Amino acid sequence: MKQLPFFSVTRFFAIVAKEFIQMRRDRMTFGMMIGIPLMQLILFGFAINSDPKHLPAAILLADRGSQGRTLMQAAKNSAYFDLSQEFETTAEAEAALLHGRTQFVLNIPENFSRKLLRGEKPALLMEADATDPAATGNAVAALRALLNNALQNDLKGPLAFLKGSPGPIELIVHPHYNPEGVTQYNIVPGLMGVVLTLTMVIITGLAITRETESGTMETLLSMPTRPFEVLIGKIIPYIFVGYVQVSLILLAARFIFNVPMVGSIPLLLACALIFIAANLAVGITFSTIARNQRQAMQMAMFFFLPSLLLSGFMFPFRGMPHWAQTLGEILPLTHFLRVVRGILLKGSDFGDLIPELWPISLFLVLVLTGGGLRYRKTLD
Amino acid sequence: MPTELAIDVQGMTKRFGALVAVDGVDLQVKRGEICGFLGPNGSGKTTFIRMLCGLLRADGGSGHCLGYNVITESELIKFEVGYLTQRFSFYEDLTIQENLEFVARMYGIPGRQAAVRECLSRLGLVDRRIQLAGKLSGGWKQRLALAACLLHQPKLLLLDEPTAGVDPKARRDFWNEIHSLAAQGLTFLIATHYMDEAERCHRLAFISKGKLLATGSSDQVLARANLTTWSVRGPQLLALSNDLTGLPGIEQVVAFGNTLHVSSSQQAALERAIAPFRKPPYIWQPIESGLEDVFIRLMDSSHTVEA
Incomplete structure (x- = not known):
């Protein structure tokens, strides 16, 4: 008996070719696919500064020695700190920090100079308002470097022996209100994941509902096809769109925002494939559930918001409660952000990324299977 | 085969x-x-x-x-x-x-x-x-x-x-x-x-x-519908149509241009019902029922069955 083959390359290709043609004709949507990453790049890239300078800072100088003065001067000269206030008591400093009048308080304790000269490694306390970790991180890092350099001139002659040691001063940082650390060049690489999540889910979310609404679904269903031929045939063309977006963002990251690119770009592109496919699968699955394009759009937003909020793009991942982290771990964006940042900033290799890649792959397989099962082979 | x-x-x-x-x-x-x-x-x-x-x-x-x-x-x-x-x-x-x-x-x-x-x-x-x-x-x-x-x-x-x-x-x-x-x-x-x-x-x-x-x-x-249809011409067909509709023995009255088609599956009853109207200025003649007559009759009767 004649059987419908499980997968027909010809039919699969028929869908792919059709989708490409339709995409080319639909200028508006295609424009949006390019416009969204551009707009996000401009907004997030230029308007949001992850490395702010001239942050309000205060000093609590209890030391009367010359080295304390030197440090204060150095902090004043740094572009990161706007050292405009000086406090006498801890209480004053705490209040200023609490009310946001200052972002940092540098405590130079009593006998700082004397301890330094005795080689006792005196401690400096930097209190920081870390509600926005991105705002404090770089400044704190700058302070560390600054401390070592500032005392170079003072540590001369009989004190020179102090220079060789791994740091004459111990800097203690107290990031208040939020223990989460810093991520440099966070936004632009992260945007890649955010833009892909938004556009890929929307565009495919509309793919099947559009056929239902225009009535072409009736023709499509009256033809002998397997659900996976239709679903995968509809996904493939948008993978190319996804790569256009990825390239756009990478170019901007490199040439406009000077994001360091330590790791392998081909590896990043390969990882992006899994991530793009996962998001397209989500869209396609929504498309099989939604009755019309409006519902598909709503579902896309329903997926996008948690991705944006729980993935670590907007807020530090480890700062979230456990249940939110668990939810976040399910989302492909969470893992992809780590992949992008890992490759670009840390130079991670494939082996390092396996813990992030398998959850995305598993997500892809599960969602696509769900979509395949949900795909209505009839008009019921 | x-x-x-x-x-x-x-x-x-x-x-x-x-x-x-x-x-x-x-x-x-x-x-x-x-x-x-x-x-x-x-x-x-x-x-x-x-x-x-x-x-x-x-x-x-x-x-x-x-x-x-x-x-x-x-x-x-x-x-x-x-x-x-x-x-x-x-x-x-x-x-x-x-x-x-x-x-x-x-x-x-x-x-x-x-x-x-x-x-x-x-x-x-x-x-x-x-x-x-x-x-x-x-x-x-x-x-x-x-x-x-x-x-x-x-x-x-x-x-x-x-x-x-x-x-x-x-x-x-x-x-x-x-x-x-x-x-x-x-x-x-x-x-x-x-x-x-x-x-x-x-x-x-x-x-x-x-x-x-x-x-x-x-x-x-x-043939199976076994419908008898008469056509009638004359003035004031609308008034005539109203008079005929609902008479016992008449199952449907339909206007076709300048004529009315009056049909029933019961030939004798139909002829009894139209007898009082078979006078000038009306011109009556028996015609062959068309498909449309049959289908309208079928549609009407399916409504009746429902009711």
């Missing part, structure tokens, strides 16, 4: 919630036959056709379509059936040629390009092949859709109100093509509202409220 019957189904039933859209319909259509599928709007014609080609899952019924089990082998039926939807449902944002190529690929037609080219030239659309399908007029969309349905050389064509919104000349051309295709052995099931089209079918099936009310050739349907 496949059976003589292209369509042979029994008890086809489809429910949408509480509504029984198709209620136990039996239908047999021979190969090479043109079967007209008649019925008012919402009578279940489209639902029935969709069940035949696997677009809707039947809630009940059994049988075969082109020798395949209509319930379990719908995927195989699709290879040999062409379905022309009521509304144009090819891709309006694809050109004529792209639509045909898409269809050809979906069915895995060998010699795709040649098949598409031949189809375009048969349609007379070679010059307009790069025109978007959405920009075509209703008549041309119709021809494109039919051509696309025929591309994979189906054995059975299911046409759902194919001539709705098509002008009379295009309709005539369309029917001539149907007849020549039927002569080559293609089987047709054509849903329609038009009585002139019904008369061009080999067989008729009349469905109302999901139930099959009559089947047979148009002569058989007419």
